Every structure is written in C-alpha cells, then in structure tokens.
Amino acid sequence: xxxxxxxxxxxxxxxxxxxxxxxxxxxxxxxxxxxxxxxxxxxxxxxxxxxxxxxxxxxxxxxxxxxxxxxxxxxxxxxxxxxxxxxxxxxxxxxxxxxxxxxxxxxxxxxxxxxxxxxxxxxxxxxxxxxxxxxxxxxxxxxxxxxxxxxxxxxxxxxxxxxxxxxxxxxxxxxxxxxxxxxxxxxxxx
Amino acid sequence: xxxxxxxxxxxxxxxxxxxxxxxxxxxxxxxxxxxxxxxxxxxxxxxxxxxxxxxxxxxxxxxxxxxxxxxxxxxxxxxxxxxxxxxxxxxxxxxxxxxxxxxxxxxxxxxxxxxxxxxxxxxxxxxxxxxxxxxxxxxxxxxxxxxxxxxxxxxxxxxxxxxxxxxxxxxxxxxxxxxxxxxxxxxxxxxxxxxxxxxxxxxxxxxxxxxxxxxxxxxxxxxxxxxxxxxxxxxxxxxxxxxxxxxxxxxxxxxxxxxxxxxxxxxxxxxxxxxxxxxxxxxxxxxxxxxxxxxxxxxxxxxxxxxxxxxxxxxxxxxxxxxxxxxxxxxxxxxxxxxxxxxxxxxxxxxxxxxx
Numbered sequence: 292x293x294x295x296x297x298x299x300x301x302x303x304x305x306x307x308x309x310x311x312x313x314x315x316x317x318x319x320x321x322x323x324x325x326x327x328x329x330x331x332x333x334x335x336x337x338x339x340x341x342x343x344x345x346x347x348x349x350x351x352x353x354x355x356x357x358x359x360x361x362x363x364x365x366x367x368x369x370x371x372x373x374x375x376x377x378x379x380x381x382x383x384x385x386x387x388x389x390x391x392x393x394x395x396x397x398x399x400x401x402x403x404x405x406x407x408x409x410x411x412x413x414x415x416x417x418x419x420x421x422x423x424x425x426x427x428x429x430x431x432x433x434x435x436x437x438x439x440x441x442x443x444x445x446x447x448x449x450x451x452x453x454x455x456x457x458x459x460x461x462x463x464x465x466x467x468x469x470x471x472x473x474x475x476x477x478x479x480x481x
Numbered sequence: 482x483x484x485x486x487x488x489x490x491x492x493x494x495x496x497x498x499x500x501x502x503x504x505x506x507x508x509x510x511x512x513x514x515x516x517x518x519x520x521x522x523x524x525x526x527x528x529x530x531x532x533x534x535x536x537x538x539x540x541x542x543x544x545x546x547x548x549x550x551x552x553x554x555x556x557x558x559x560x561x562x563x564x565x566x567x568x569x570x571x572x573x574x575x576x577x578x579x580x581x582x583x584x585x586x587x588x589x590x591x592x593x594x595x596x597x598x599x600x601x602x603x604x605x606x607x608x609x610x611x612x613x614x615x616x617x618x619x620x621x622x623x624x625x626x627x628x629x630x631x632x633x634x635x636x637x638x639x640x641x642x643x644x645x646x647x648x649x650x651x652x653x654x655x656x657x658x659x660x661x662x663x664x665x666x667x668x669x670x671x672x673x674x675x676x677x678x679x680x681x682x683x684x685x686x687x688x689x690x691x692x693x694x695x696x697x698x699x700x701x702x703x704x705x706x707x708x709x710x711x712x713x714x715x716x717x718x719x720x721x722x723x724x725x726x727x728x729x730x731x732x733x734x735x736x737x738x739x740x741x742x743x744x745x746x747x748x749x750x751x752x753x754x755x756x757x758x759x760x761x762x763x764x765x766x767x768x769x770x771x772x773x774x775x776x777x778x779x780x781x782x783x784x785x786x787x788x789x790x791x792x793x794x795x796x797x798x799x800x801x802x803x804x805x806x807x808x809x810x811x812x813x814x815x816x817x818x819x820x821x822x823x824x825x826x827x828x829x830x831x832x833x834x835x836x837x
Binding site: 421436 | 486487488489490491492493494495496497499500501502503504506507508509510614615618640645650651759760781782783784819820
C-alpha cells in the first residue's frame with residue numbers, strides 16, 4: 292500500500308490505517324526509537340505513541356510522505372523520554388553520548404533560549420548540512436538525527452570507525468564555526 | 482534545557498529529503514522501487530528463470546542440490562534460489578562443511594562461505610549461549626584471528642548478524658537461539674587470490690565490550706576452525722585503455738569477479754581525497770549484462786581506494802558486490818559520480834563503458 296492510500300485511510304478514520312502504517316514503517320520507527328532509548332519496551336511505547344499521534348493529526352494534516360513524518364514524531368517522543376531520563380543523570384547511553392558531542396557546537400554559558408528563536412537555529416543547521424559533502428551529510432545525519440553509533444555508520448558507509456569519528460569531529464568543528472559566523476553562537480572568549 | 486538538546490531539536494527539523502536519504506543509507510528504510518528500472522529487472526528475472534528452467538531440463542539439479550544461504554548472507558548477498566544453486570555448483574558458495582569446535586558448552590561452526598578470487602565471506606554459527614538483551618549491542622568475539630594459508634589478510638572485518646524479530650526489534654539472536662557471526666576478507670595486495678586457500682579461524686573468548694567499555698569475557702574458548710572451502714576464481718579482466726565519457730579519466734583495467742570488482746583509473750590530475758578518507762567522485766556502481774540488463778546499484782562505496790602509482794596518477798578502486806555476478810555475462814561497466822550510493826540514479830547519471 293502506498294503512502295497516499297494509507298493517509299486516505301487515516302482521513303476515513305479507518306483503524307486499518309494503523310495496521311498498514313505499522314506493517315510498512317514499524318521496523319523503521321522502532322530502530323529510530325531504539326537508537327535513542329536503547330530499551331525495547333520504551334521503544335515500543337514510543338512507536339505506539341507515534342501511531343496515536345499520527346491518528347490524532349490526520350485529519351487535518353495530509354503528509355505527502357509518511358516516512359519522514361512518522362520518523363520525526365518517533366524521534367521527538369524518544370528525545371522527550373531521553374531528556375527526562377537525562378535530567379536525572381547524564382552520561383552512559385548512545386543518545387547521551389551524541390548530546391555530549393553536540394555540546395561543543397554551542398559555547399557554554401550561552402542562553403540560546405533567550406537569544407534566538409528555535410527556527411533560526413533549525414534553518415541555519417539545515418543550510419549548513421546542505422553545504423556538506425554527501426558523505427559528511429550522511430555521517431552527520433546518521434549520527435545526530437538517527438543517533439546511529441559510529442560503528443554502525445562505519446559499516447553502512449563502508450568507512451573505518453576512526454574515519455567516521457574524525458569526519459564527525461571535523462563537521463562539528465565546522466558547524467561551530469558556521470554558527471559563530473551566522474551570529475547564532477558566541478565564542479567562549481567573548 | 483541543555484544546549485545540546487536544543488541542537489538535537491533543531492537537527493530534527495532537517496529536510497525530509499535529507500532524512501530519507503540517510504535513512505536509506507543506513508538501511509533503515511527500504512529503497513523505493515525505481516519505476517524506470519522495472520522492465521530491466523523483469524528481464525533479468527526472466528533470464529534467471531530461463532536459466533533455472535534450462536538447468537532443470539538438463540537434469541543437473543534434478544536431485545535438488547542443497548543450496549543453503551545463511552541469515553547474514555541473505556542480508557548482504559541476497560540471491561534467488563536459481564542463483565544460489567548456480568553459486569553452489571560453481572564452488573562460489575560452500576555450505577557443505579561440517580567444521581566445528583566446542584568449548585564450555587558453546588559450539589562455533591562454519592555455516593557457509595562465499596569466496597571468489599578477491600573477496601571471502603564467511604558465516605559462523607554460534608550455539609549454546611545467549612546474550613542478555615542489554616548485552617547484545619556490545620557482544621564480541623575476543624581475539625578473533627583469521628588466516629589464509631597461514632597469512633593474515635590485509636583487510637578484513639567481522640560482526641554479529643542482526644535481524645528484526647516479529648515485533649520489529651533488532652536482535653542478534655535468531656528464533657532458534659543461535660547467533661551468526663560474519664567475517665569478510667579481501668585479497669588486497671597480500672594475495673593473488675583467496676580461492677583454494679586453507680582458512681584458519683581462532684577465537685579466544687566470547688563476551689561483551691571492546692568499543693565503549695573494557696572487554697569482559699563471558700565464555701572462555703578457545704575455538705579453532707581449520708578447513709579449505711570451495712571457491713570460484715572466475716574473473717573477467719579487460720584493459721580498455723579508454724577515456725570514460727568526458728570525465729578526463731582513463732579506464733586502464735577492470736576485473737569483475739562473482740562478488741567483487743576492481744577498476745584501475747588514470748586520473749588527469751592529482752586527487753588527494755584519499756588522505757581524508759573521502760571517496761573519489763567517479764565510482765563503479767554496476768554492470769550491464771549481455772542480455773541488456775543494467776545492474777546499477779550492486780557496488781557500494783569502494784572497500785579500497787589507493788594509488789597504485791601516484792606519480793602516474795594510477796588509482797585503484799576495489800569493490801564488493803551486493804549481488805552475485807557471472808563475469809562471462811558482463812559486457813559493460815557502469816560508472817556514476819557524486820556519491821552515487823545514497824540517491825536514486827537516473828539514466829542521465831550513468832556512464833556506460835563497454836568492455837568487449
């Protein structure tokens with residue numbers, strides 16, 4: 292069943308929509324949740340929350356493509372859970388590791404919430420990623436959107452793990468510089 | 482909210498296209514069917530069906546040759562039943578070995594090998610031990626050593642095979658409780674061929690850790706497996722010595738084997754991307770067969786990318802195939818540029834170089 296037919300089922304309020312969504316995107320969403328949460332039960336709950344959210348949002352929404360639509364919902368639910376978990380104790384898991392790596396891109400002490408709107412940062416990051424090479428893009432998105440491990444990225448992209456780690460480090464450094472030049476981040480020395 | 486959490490949220494707003502592309506590169510999302518390629522695919526399937534019918538008509542497989550394909554091999558080298566049988570008959574695939582070793586109740590056995598002159602894929606089956614769910618991401622075989630005729634290959638790697646279970650959860654434990662550990666190796670510069678060589682694998686222990694934490698042994702070995710599997714050294718070698726379209730790059734030599742390929746290029750200028758682990762812009766992505774079938778996505782990023790002669794700008798690119806080839810059926814190589822593995826290629830992306 293293609294995405295348009297599945298979306299039509301949502302609009303018809305047919306519960307078959309959930310069945311078809313789970314069949315087509317269940318594994319995909321589960322991987323996204325599991326990469327972040329590293330816990331099967333939490334991931335399953337997260338995926339179920341995704342189906343419920345999709346059910347509640349259609350209508351009015353009519354996504355052209357379901358995979359990014361569902362993936363975003365799953366990722367947001369999973370990140371919300373991990374943030375709650377992380378609030379208690381940082382460190383240890385894959386998502387925590389990815390969060391720590393990204394810390395370096397915005398200088399410490401910078402109160403982002405007060406100084407810029409979220410959408411400005413989103414726009415800047417999308418533009419930045421668009422300027423990366425294909426390989427850098429894939430590695431960056433795999434790591435920080437899908438929270439895939441360096442080992443997995445290395446296997447899937449046919450690179451060495453150290454090569455992926457070095458590439459990500461370079462990209463984070465470039466991102467920090469880019470955000471500085473865009474005025475979205477201040478240097479620690481300023 | 483931590484600044485990194487805000488970053489993660491902002492990264493979450495990346496465009497749909499970028500997310501889908503990365504999802505596919507990771508294998509999380511299946512590649513969409515390319516409508517334009519369907520007739521070609523159909524021709525290929527019909528060709529395989531005809532070949533299978535011919536084999537049956539000749540009575541070659543009338544007694545049903547057993548062509549087992551391991552779980553990992555199904556993922557990395559998917560094949561139709563007819564292709565599996567041909568692979569088994571040609572010696573490329575070997576699942577007839579009964580080599581195994583047992584230590585502390587855990588048995589490791591050779592499940593299947595697929596070996597051509599340049600690439601070896603080895604599937605090991607592990608029985609008698611089950612990792613806890615939370616241990617699975619860190620599962621490891623400690624001090625695993627691999628030799629061909631007593632020599633270590635210059636490039637090899639290994640890992641547990643993961644599959645989604647009925648709930649969609651990824652796991653390295655199969656429904657029957659066994660696990661599969663897959664090893665790949667390449668001949669590289671060290672061997673003329675991997676075909677016909679005695680393989681020796683020794684493993685010290687089975688445990689967890691190694692990447693994020695210190696390794697902890699859970700079952701002590703050792704396990705040692707020694708055997709000489711069948712293999713297939715068929716190889717199409719051509720030396721076109723011709724420019725590839727208008728790229729300015731000359732194709733000096735190409736070798737196509739059943740599960741690997743190598744192209745030797747002469748570049749117009751020094752390319753230094755290899756120093757930073759980048760891939761050269763022009764890449765071999767597939768082959769055209771004599772019946773006109775275009776297989777345009779059978780090679781991933783090159784396994785090795787090196788200058789054979791940097792002064793003369795001779796670059797060698799080596800690939801492993803995701804599909805079994807019959808070298809004698811190849812009549813053209815297909816190249817594409819600009820990181821072609823992560824996007825749907827159109828006809829205008831493809832550069833076809835006949836090798837007759």
